[in-house]
Each structure stands twice: as C-alpha cells, then as structure tokens.
Amino acid sequence: MPIITQSSVTQASIKMRRKHWLPRTTLALAMSMTALVGINVATISTAKAAVTTADFSDLVQQVTPGVARVNVTKTVSEAELAQAQTAELLRQFFGDRVRLPNRPATPAIEHAYGTAFFITPDGYMLTNHHVVEGADKITVTLNDRTELDATLIGSDERSDVAVLKVTGKQFPALPIGDSNTIRVGEPVLAIGSPFGFDYSASAGIVSAKSRSFSRETSVPFIQTDVALNPGNSGGPLFNQRGEVVGINSRIFSGTGGYMGLSFSIPMDAAMDIYEQLKTSGEVARAYLGIYPQDIDRNLAEAYNLSRPQGALLTRISPDSPAQKAGLKTGDIILKFNNTDIMRASDLLNMINRASPNETFRAQIQRDGKPLMINGIFSLAPSDIQAQGRDGQDNEVRLGLRLRDLTPDEQAELKTNDKAGIIVTAIDPTGLAARSGLMAGDMVTNLHQKPIANVTDFTSALSSLPKSGVVTIEVIRQGIPAIIGLRIE
Structure with missing residues (x-):
C-alpha cells in the first residue's frame, strides 16, 4: 500500500491537547450556552x-x-x-x-x-x-x-x-x-x-x-x-x-x-x-500539454471573475495540442466539453479520461472576454522497454524501462532540445540495477554516444561490446553523474 507521507503534503502542525475536567459552574455555563445558540438535539440524534x-x-x-x-x-x-x-x-x-x-x-x-x-x-x-x-x-x-x-x-x-x-x-x-x-x-x-x-x-x-x-x-x-x-x-x-x-x-x-x-x-x-x-x-492516454492551477480569491478579483472558479493556464507546451488549438498562457478554462471546471483537478481528471484523437471544446476567458476553443488530443508519450542486441546478435538485457522526455518536461528544463530519456522502472536483478542506475534517472549518454531519445539509446545498445565496462551518463535529481555499466 503506497503511503503518502506528511512531508509530501503541506499540513498545519498538529498539537496534542491535555484533557481538563470542567468545574460544575463551567459545565452549567456550557449547558446554558448550548440552549442560547439553539442546537437542535433531535438533529444530532438523527x-x-x-x-x-x-x-x-x-x-x-x-x-x-x-x-x-x-x-x-x-x-x-x-x-x-x-x-x-x-x-x-x-x-x-x-x-x-x-x-x-x-x-x-x-x-x-x-x-x-x-x-x-x-x-x-x-x-x-x-x-x-x-x-x-x-x-x-x-x-x-x-x-x-x-x-x-x-x-x-x-x-x-x-x-x-x-x-x-x-x-x-x-x-x-x-x-x-x-x-x-x-x-x-x-x-x-x-x-x-x-x-x-x-x-x-x-x-x-x-x-x-x-x-x-x-x-x-x-x-x-x-x-x-x-x-x-x-x-x-x-x-x-x-x-x-x-x-x-x-x-x-x-x-x-x-x-x-x-x-x-x-x-x-x-x-x-x-x-x-x-x-x-x-x-x-x-493504456493509450490523451495528451493536451498544459500546466493548470487553481484560482483563489485574489486571482478571481484580478481576472474579474464573480467567484474563484476555473483553471488558470500557467504554461503551454510547444507543439502541443493545446498550442495548436490556440490556447495561451493566462487563459482561464471555465468549461471543458460542456462541463463546468471549478478547480484545476477537474480539468486534469477530464483530460486523463479522454482518448487520443478525440476532439475537445473549451470555453475560456482571455483578457476578460469569453472565447471558445476547439482542438484534438494527441497520444501521450509511452514507456518503451529497453533491450537490444549487439552486432554479433548477442542479446544485452539491461533491465530498464525508458521513455522520451515529454514536451512538458522539455519546457521545465527550459530547452526545446531533447536532453535525454527517463528511466521509469528498473529490474532489481538486471545489469542496470547492479551498476547503480535508478528509476527517475535521466540518461544523456551511453558508451560515448549522446542520447536524445529512445531510438538513440537502442542504437547505442547495438554497439555495446559483449563484455567489459562501458560508461553511462545520467542526471539524478539535477546532479550529473557517470556510472560504469558492467556488461555480463
């Protein structure tokens, strides 16, 4: 059972309170106050x-x-x-x-x-x-x-x-x-x-x-x-x-x-x-390419909304379905496929339930004016199993699952060039795990060959020797590292 720890969710600190016995006078006062505020005892019982x-x-x-x-x-x-x-x-x-x-x-x-x-x-x-x-x-x-x-x-x-x-x-x-x-x-x-x-x-x-x-x-x-x-x-x-x-x-x-x-x-x-x-x-998932956030009271007033509602778009990924449809940073999506959007999570849930190549219709507010946007979802990038063969047809099994960077991740890296590929899963008994690779690593180079996508990685695998140690360059939690990968 995955556990969401307190460190991963912002919480107010919880303080333990000591129990105190109430004096009779205090208890009587509390009972009187209960009568004054008109608590419906019958409702509580029900x-x-x-x-x-x-x-x-x-x-x-x-x-x-x-x-x-x-x-x-x-x-x-x-x-x-x-x-x-x-x-x-x-x-x-x-x-x-x-x-x-x-x-x-x-x-x-x-x-x-x-x-x-x-x-x-x-x-x-x-x-x-x-x-x-x-x-x-x-x-x-x-x-x-x-x-x-x-x-x-x-x-x-x-x-x-x-x-x-x-x-x-x-x-x-x-x-x-x-x-x-x-x-x-x-x-x-x-x-x-x-x-x-x-x-x-x-x-x-x-x-x-x-x-x-x-x-x-x-x-x-x-x-x-x-x-x-x-x-x-x-x-x-x-x-x-x-x-x-x-x-x-x-x-x-x-x-x-x-x-x-x-x-x-x-x-x-x-x-x-x-x-x-x-x-x-x-599972084939739809991809839109947006970064939405909730609207609070202050933003609602700033954008002339009657109340906090909708999803404010803080970023649009380049070449994404959202950009092609005409959505822009600063747009507020109020309705999506005729469904009211109260929070950013409402919009994300609808996108996650959509299918690739489906059409969508978004009612937005831009610069204080209503606007209707129509577009088509694309297919979200999927994980690809990484296993290849060298020129001698000698199978090299690293025990990795890899995928290309999404446009969102490229934008987050502040570059339009594909900087590497992401390790999404590790076989604990595979060569990659034994050499120290971890899920979440970004692979940027294998055996002195730059890696921009999974195709590059597959090509580099085909040139690996039958045995020995080759280098693999990764970025782990923002820190570059070079790992020696022992081929067995």
Missing part, C-alpha cells in the same frame, strides 16, 4: 442514528467469496532490501538529502501480498499495479483456501491498476457500481488482508471525491476514512448495495499505518483501464 444503522454484516457474507488474497514472489537483492530499509530510517531523521552508496546485489526471494477481486465469471480480476510490480510468480487464494496460479494480463503504473486472469469458470464476479453517483458522507465497506489478516472488513464514509495526485497518478481518487493498511491494496470498496465503487490503493500516513485518510481508484476509471489492458496490454 445524524448519530444514521451512522450507527449502517450494518454491513449481511453484505460481508454476500461479497466475501468474490475477494481473494494475492500472493506475490519477487526476486530482489538482500543489499537492496537492507539499503531500502536503512534509507527509509535515515530519511525519517535527515530528510530526502540522504545519499547511500550502491552495493553489489545478491539475488534473494521476497514474498509479498495484497488483495484482488473477480469482475468476470471466467476469472478476470483487478488489483493494484504496485501489488504485482516485478512479480516472478502470482497466485491467488480464495476464501475457501483454494490456491490458483494467476497470469498478469496487463498493468498500468499511472493509474495503479493491474489485471489478472485465473483459469476456470463460474467465479463469483462482484457487481460493479457507478462511482460517479457516490456522495460524500455515504457509508462504504472495504475487504482485504491488512498485515496478512485475510478477509478483514472495515467500514467508514466517503470523505471527499476527485482527490488528485497529478504528478504521480492519473485518476480522481475517492477519499474515505475506511481503515486501510498494507495488504488492503487492490481490494474492493463497496457501497451499501454491495457494488464495487473503488479499488483501495493508498493511504496518507506519517507513521506507515492508518491515520484516517485512505484513497481508492474509482471503478469507472478502473474499468476503462481494464478494457484497454485486456484488449491491447497497454
């Missing part, structure tokens, strides 16, 4: 009754057969495990400036677990990407203790959705609900395996909708106060009718455990990802 009447006992018995525990076996290195644990401990005290040296890795076996659930009677299941990422073997254990081998049909990192398939028929597929119709305050139920305690049920309410972590993911999360912990990942979130409305994905925590903030992937988004992964094994 609200409490509405919360306490949410009985999920029958529902749990009904839906549990459709939920399964996911067991994952991964090949990792003991050094990496120890280094990760040490790094996390040090970061708690010293922050993100900690730098640990890379050490030779000895392969080891790691067992992990999560939760999944059936969505079709013929064995298709949904879980989280982070549950099965890097798995060598995946099995699922049903509630009658039957254990089945599972095949990974497809997995999408940005949405954190993965599709599994087990062989068989007449599995208890769970009904899928409309996540768009859920309301804040509505009771919801989660079933999963927190800390390995299989088929644990926890309940709460919907705290908020359309929570966005735009730098990491592409879905509008459902926020709840349902108690989720490691092992709940990939499990279903039910409404009171027993319909799945979300996939439990992450928590906000300063301790690693539940702190009252949990986030689930809406099923309307998850089912769209499922259909694409099932059909093609990958």
Whole structure:
C-alpha cells in the first residue's frame, strides 16, 4: 500500500491537547450556552442514528467469496532490501538529502501480498499495479483456501491498476457500481488482508471525491476514512448495495499505518483501464500539454471573475495540442466539453479520461472576454522497454524501462532540445540495477554516444561490446553523474 507521507503534503502542525475536567459552574455555563445558540438535539440524534444503522454484516457474507488474497514472489537483492530499509530510517531523521552508496546485489526471494477481486465469471480480476510490480510468480487464494496460479494480463503504473486472469469458470464476479453517483458522507465497506489478516472488513464514509495526485497518478481518487493498511491494496470498496465503487490503493500516513485518510481508484476509471489492458496490454492516454492551477480569491478579483472558479493556464507546451488549438498562457478554462471546471483537478481528471484523437471544446476567458476553443488530443508519450542486441546478435538485457522526455518536461528544463530519456522502472536483478542506475534517472549518454531519445539509446545498445565496462551518463535529481555499466 503506497503511503503518502506528511512531508509530501503541506499540513498545519498538529498539537496534542491535555484533557481538563470542567468545574460544575463551567459545565452549567456550557449547558446554558448550548440552549442560547439553539442546537437542535433531535438533529444530532438523527445524524448519530444514521451512522450507527449502517450494518454491513449481511453484505460481508454476500461479497466475501468474490475477494481473494494475492500472493506475490519477487526476486530482489538482500543489499537492496537492507539499503531500502536503512534509507527509509535515515530519511525519517535527515530528510530526502540522504545519499547511500550502491552495493553489489545478491539475488534473494521476497514474498509479498495484497488483495484482488473477480469482475468476470471466467476469472478476470483487478488489483493494484504496485501489488504485482516485478512479480516472478502470482497466485491467488480464495476464501475457501483454494490456491490458483494467476497470469498478469496487463498493468498500468499511472493509474495503479493491474489485471489478472485465473483459469476456470463460474467465479463469483462482484457487481460493479457507478462511482460517479457516490456522495460524500455515504457509508462504504472495504475487504482485504491488512498485515496478512485475510478477509478483514472495515467500514467508514466517503470523505471527499476527485482527490488528485497529478504528478504521480492519473485518476480522481475517492477519499474515505475506511481503515486501510498494507495488504488492503487492490481490494474492493463497496457501497451499501454491495457494488464495487473503488479499488483501495493508498493511504496518507506519517507513521506507515492508518491515520484516517485512505484513497481508492474509482471503478469507472478502473474499468476503462481494464478494457484497454485486456484488449491491447497497454493504456493509450490523451495528451493536451498544459500546466493548470487553481484560482483563489485574489486571482478571481484580478481576472474579474464573480467567484474563484476555473483553471488558470500557467504554461503551454510547444507543439502541443493545446498550442495548436490556440490556447495561451493566462487563459482561464471555465468549461471543458460542456462541463463546468471549478478547480484545476477537474480539468486534469477530464483530460486523463479522454482518448487520443478525440476532439475537445473549451470555453475560456482571455483578457476578460469569453472565447471558445476547439482542438484534438494527441497520444501521450509511452514507456518503451529497453533491450537490444549487439552486432554479433548477442542479446544485452539491461533491465530498464525508458521513455522520451515529454514536451512538458522539455519546457521545465527550459530547452526545446531533447536532453535525454527517463528511466521509469528498473529490474532489481538486471545489469542496470547492479551498476547503480535508478528509476527517475535521466540518461544523456551511453558508451560515448549522446542520447536524445529512445531510438538513440537502442542504437547505442547495438554497439555495446559483449563484455567489459562501458560508461553511462545520467542526471539524478539535477546532479550529473557517470556510472560504469558492467556488461555480463
């Protein structure tokens, strides 16, 4: 279960308050003040009754057969495990400036677990990407203790959705609900395996909708106060009718455990990802090329808006669909495809749900005047698996996933030239990991050959020697470095 730490989200400091007993006179005064402000005791009693009447006992018995525990076996290195644990401990005290040296890795076996659930009677299941990422073997254990081998049909990192398939028929597929119709305050139920305690049920309410972590993911999360912990990942979130409305994905925590903030992937988004992964094994996303921000009270007054609303465009990527459509920096998008835009997250969520080559229509305000903009989405850059062959047809497997820089990232680097390519994932047992490469590195040179795109990297791979050490130049967190890559 990914954890959103307090350091990654701006928060006000929380102070513990001491308990004090009230003297009788103070208590009497408080009771008098209650009468003066006219608190409706009957309303409070009704609200409490509405919360306490949410009985999920029958529902749990009904839906549990459709939920399964996911067991994952991964090949990792003991050094990496120890280094990760040490790094996390040090970061708690010293922050993100900690730098640990890379050490030779000895392969080891790691067992992990999560939760999944059936969505079709013929064995298709949904879980989280982070549950099965890097798995060598995946099995699922049903509630009658039957254990089945599972095949990974497809997995999408940005949405954190993965599709599994087990062989068989007449599995208890769970009904899928409309996540768009859920309301804040509505009771919801989660079933999963927190800390390995299989088929644990926890309940709460919907705290908020359309929570966005735009730098990491592409879905509008459902926020709840349902108690989720490691092992709940990939499990279903039910409404009171027993319909799945979300996939439990992450928590906000300063301790690693539940702190009252949990986030689930809406099923309307998850089912769209499922259909694409099932059909093609990958997800095609729309690309617009904008940097939107919220409008506060001051900006609303500055732009002559009646209230804070819309998404203010602070940057337009060059040669992007937004630029081609005529959008400009300083435009305020008030409606997008006839839907009101109240916040920047509303716009991002609509873009993330769109498909490449779809048309869009934006109602904007520019220089205080209304304007209508029409355009067409393009295909967002996708990750490419990096593996090549040398001139002797001797396969070189580095264990990398790479992608080109997006126009947004080029603009962020303040250059129109492609400065390198991004490492999006690392096989912990591959040559790249053993040499010290990390996800997030920007590769700028391989074997004395400049790298401007993935095609350059593939070409450079073809000229690598059969053995020996070659250099690879990277930029890590803004700092250039040269790494020796040992070919074996």
